[in-house]
Amino acid sequence: MAGLKYMSGFGNEFSSEDPRCPGSLPEGQNNPQVSPYGLYAEQLSGSAFTCPRPANKRSWLYRILPSVKHKPFTSVPCGDLTENWNEVEPDPNQLRWLPFTIPKATEKKVDFVAGLHTVCGAGDAKSRNGIGVHVYTCNTSMVDRCFNNSDGDFLIVPQQGEILITTEFGKMMVEPNEICVIQQGMRFSVDVFGETRGYILEVYGAHFELPDLGPIGANGLANPRDFLCPVAWYEDRKVPTGYTVINKYQGKLFACQQDFSPFNVVAWHGNYTPYKYNLKNFMVINCVAFDHADPSIFTVLTAKSTRPGVAIADFVIFPPRWGVADHTFRPPYYHRNCMSEFMGLIKGHYEAKEEGFQPGGASLHSIMTPHGPDVDCFEKNSTAELKPERVAEGTMAFMFESSFSMAVTKWGLHTCQKLDKNYYQCWEPLRSHFNPNWKPGKQ
Numbered sequence: 028m029a030g031l032k033y034m035s036g037f038g039n040e041f042s043s044e045d046p047r048c049p050g051s052l053p054e055g056q057n058n059p060q061v062s063p064y065g066l067y068a069e070q071l072s073g074s075a076f077t078c079p080r081p082a083n084k085r086s087w088l089y090r091i092l093p094s095v096k097h098k099p100f101t102s103v104p105c106g107d108l109t110e111n112w113n114e115v116e117p118d119p120n121q122l123r124w125l126p127f128t129i130p131k132a133t134e135k136k137v138d139f140v141a142g143l144h145t146v147c148g149a150g151d152a153k154s155r156n157g158i159g160v161h162v163y164t165c166n167t168s169m170v171d172r173c174f175n176n177s178d179g180d181f182l183i184v185p186q187q188g189e190i191l192i193t194t195e196f197g198k199m200m201v202e203p204n205e206i207c208v209i210q211q212g213m214r215f216s217v218d219v220f221g222e223t224r225g226y227i228l229e230v231y232g233a234h235f236e237l238p239d240l241g242p243i244g245a246n247g248l249a250n251p252r253d254f255l256c257p258v259a260w261y262e263d264r265k266v267p268t269g270y271t272v273i274n275k276y277q278g279k280l281f282a283c284q285q286d287f288s289p290f291n292v293v294a295w296h297g298n299y300t301p302y303k304y305n306l307k308n309f310m311v312i313n314c315v316a317f318d319h320a321d322p323s324i325f326t327v328l329t330a331k332s333t334r335p336g337v338a339i340a341d342f343v344i345f346p347p348r349w350g351v352a353d354h355t356f357r358p359p360y361y362h363r364n365c366m367s368e369f370m371g372l373i374k375g376h377y378e379a380k381e382e383g384f385q386p387g388g389a390s391l392h393s394i395m396t397p398h399g400p401d402v403d404c405f406e407k408n409s410t411a412e413l414k415p416e417r418v419a420e421g422t423m424a425f426m427f428e429s430s431f432s433m434a435v436t437k438w439g440l441h442t443c444q445k446l447d448k449n450y451y452q453c454w455e456p457l458r459s460h461f462n463p464n465w466k467p468g469k470q
Contacts, residue, residue: 031198031199031200031257032258033199033255033256033257033258033303034255034256034257034258035252035253035254035255035256036251036252036254036256037237037251037254037302038236038251038298039256039298040296040297040298041256041295041296041297041298041300042294042295042296042297043196043197043257043258043259043294043295043296044259044293044294045259045260045261045293045294047261048063048064048261048293048294050063051063051064051066051089051293051294052089052294052295052296053068053089057070057087058070058087062089063089063294064089064293066089066090066091066293066294067089067090067091067092067093068087068088068089069087069088069089069090069093069094070085070086070087070088071085071086071087071088071195071212071213071297071299072084072085072299073085073086073210073211073212073234073299074234074299083298084210084234084297084298084299085297085298085299086196086295086296086297086298086299086300087295087296087297088195088292088295089292089293089294089295090195090261090291090292090293091261091263091287091291091293092287092291094214094289096285096287097272097283097284097285098283098284098285099283100274100276100281100282100283101281101282101283102279102280102281103273103280103281103282104280105279105280106141106143106144107143107144107145107436107438107442108143108144108145108161108275108280109145109278109436109438110145110148110151110152110159110178110277110278110279111278111436112148112149112433112434112436113434114436114437115435115436115437115440115441117434118393118435118440119393119395119396120396120451121390121391121392121396121397121398121450121451122390122391122392122393122435122439122446122450123383123384123388123389123390123391123446123447123450124146124388124389124390124439124443124445124446124447125385125388125445125446125447126224126385126386126387126388126445127144127162127164127224127387127388127389127443127445128164128443128445129164129165129166129187129222129223129224130142130164130165130166131166131222132166132167132222136166136167137164137165137166137167138165138167138168138169138170138172138217138219139163139165139169139174139190139217139219139223140169140172140174140273140280141165142163142164142165142166142223143161143162143163143227144161144162144163144164144438144439144443145159145160145161145436145438145439146160146161146162146369146389146391146435146436146438146439147159147160147369147391147433147434147435147436147439148160148229148431148433148434148436149367149429149431149432149433149434150231150431151231152178152179152231152277152278153277154232155231155232156231156232156339157230157231157232157339157431158228158229158230158231158330158339158340158427158429158431158433159179159227159228159229159231160226160227160228160229160369160427160433161226161227161229162224162225162226162227162389163183163223163224163225163226163227164223164224165217165219165223165224166219166221166222166223167219168217168218168219169216169217169218171266171268171269171270171271172216172270172271172272172273173193173214173215173216173270173271173272173273173289173290174214174215174216174217174273174274174275175212175213175214175215175272175273175274175275176209176211176212176213176229176275177211177212177274177275177276177277178211178229178231178275178276178277178278179211179229179230179231179232180208180209180210180211180229180230180233180234180235180330181208181209181227181228181229182206182207182208182227182228182229182230182235182328182342183201183206183207183208183209183225183226183227184206184225184226184227184228184371184373184425185201185202185203185205185206185223185224185225185373186203186224186225186226186371186372186373186374186386186387187203187222187223187224187225187386187387188203188219188220188221188222188223188224188225189201189202189203189220190217190218190219190223190225191217191218191219191220192207192209192215192216192217192218192301193215193216193217193218193260193290194209194213194214194215194257194290194301195213195214195215195289195290195292195295196213196256196257196259196292196295196300196301197257197258197259197260198257198260199255199257199301199303201303203225203373203374204305204306204307204373204374204423205303205304205305205306206303206304206306206327206342207301207302207303207304208235208301208302208303208328209301210234210299210300210301211234213301214272214289214290215301216290224387226371226389226425226427228340228342228427230330230339230340232339233330233331233332233339234330235328235329235330235342236328236329236330236331237249237251237328237329238323238326238328238329238341243312246310247310247312248309248310248312248324248325248326248327249304249308249309249310249327249328250308250310253304253305253308254302254303254304255302255303255304256300256301256302257300257301259292259293259294259295260290261290261291261292261293262288262290262291263288263291264287264288264291265286265287266285266286266287266288267286269284269285269286270284270285270286270287270288270289271283271284272284272285272289304327306327306344306346306423307346309325309327309344309346311325311346311347311348312324312325313348313349313350313351314351314352314355315351315352316352316353317352317353317354317355318352318355319352319355319356319357319358319359319360322343322345322359322426322428323341323343325343325344325345325346326341326342326343327342327343327344328341328342329341329342332430334430337430338428338429338430339429339430339431340427340428340429340431341426341427341428341429342425342426342427343425343426343427343428344423344424344425344426345377345419345422345423345424345425345426346419346423347417347418347419347420347421347422347423348417348418348419349415349416349417349418350415350416350417350418351415351416352413353413354413355413356408356409357408357411357413357418358400358404358405358408359399359400360399361397361398361399361400362392362397362398362399363395363396363397363398364392364394364395365394365395365430366394366428366429366430367391367392367393367394367428367429367430367431367432367433368390368391368392368398368426368427368428369389369390369391369426369427369428369429369433370384370389370390370391370392370424370425370426370427371388371389371424371425371426371427372384372385372386372387372388372389372422372423372424372425373386373423373424373425374386374421374422374423375419375420375421375422375423375424376422377419377422377424383401383447383450383453384424388445390450391433391435393432393433394432399454401453401454402453402454402455402456402457405457
């Protein structure tokens with residue numbers, strides 16, 4: 028959307044005023060007896076008050092009316108959004124989904140919230156420990172409706188169609204090949220411009236942060252300056268017919284009514300904000316000698332657990348890059364993992380499976396479930412001439428990797444009708460190349 032402005036940085040102490048109200052931020056204090064322009068001061072806390080300073084997240088919002096002015100919340104249908112991880116029996120098989128269906132607007136109008144479907148997840152929002160993986164498929168903008176997640180953070184990955192997200196902090200346009208994070212408790216509304224689809228990684232009890240770089244040094248991977256935060260924008264709009272606030276709380280949906288727009292924040296300051304990031308800005312690290320490095324080198328954001336080095340969830344991408352490793356099988360290796368790996372494809376073709384894994388689809392390789400290149404990929408790359416080549420050109424695949432053993436929902440296994448029952452067959456033609464007479468030097 029032309030004209031949208033942003034501030035750059037990750038986790039910065041930002042401050043922003045809508046230019047229509049200069050001087051709307053109080054000077055020298057957070058909650059004066061009377062705020063400029065007669066605004067209400069409201070703090071949004073994303074961490075406990077006593078968290079160590081590096082982990083302390085909060086913002087002060089200066090709004091026309093406080094968010095507490097609303098009618099009581101009442102339960103509303105959740106549709107295919109769930110936190111019930113015991114709907115169906117566990118399935119340890121390799122799972123792959125064809126592209127998830129986007130409803131036609133001519134048949135049924137579906138907005139972002141109505142189009143949320145939970146594919147898999149684990150843990151519990153009540154105990155603040157766990158994750159959910161969802162897809163959204165919609166065709167209609169949210170009108171006089173907003174959403175907030177009291178359970179955790181949403182990392183949103185658009186796959187088809189740009190989305191205009193209006194938040195209490197301002198507006199963000201997020202296009203395919205960009206991501207955004209809407210943190211716990213932030214109210215937002217989504218406008219779409221046609222048939223729209225994407226993926227969501229939800230984490231309970233932790234916020235996303237940049238991974239530590241270790242010996243990489245001070246620069247690399249997703250650089251802080253490339254993250255963008257919206258600038259203040261407000262509307263002083265009465266809604267006599269009722270504005271609906273939808274609240275995801277303890278895995279269920281609730282709605283309340285109020286007679287004004289919640290996007291009435293004239294100014295704000297703090298370090299707890301929504302933000303977006305363009306994946307093309309990722310500074311790719313790769314092997315330049317031999318072997319296939321572990322995919323952790325492609326981590327964009329991580330939500331850490333209390334165990335050092337173990338993530339509740341990592342967001343990992345597989346961007347265009349050079350492949351130059353000598354005497355090496357360059358595609359991903361065959362693997363059994365103590366982590367769960369959910370993959371999606373924004374565009375192009377994933378290198379380990381040129382066919383079958385399609386944009387808008389997904390795969391799940393659960394804890395200790397074997398996975399790896401299909402037979403065509405293995406045969407081609409075992410005999411290929413190893414010269415410098417571009418890998419994943421025009422492609423962007425990603426992975427939500429988690430230490431949780433994720434359960435698949437009834438919608439994911441049955442209702443969506445997109446599960447590829449023949450996925451296992453891509454490995455069936457793998458044959459033995461074992462030669463008991465092999466001798467060194469006769470490769």
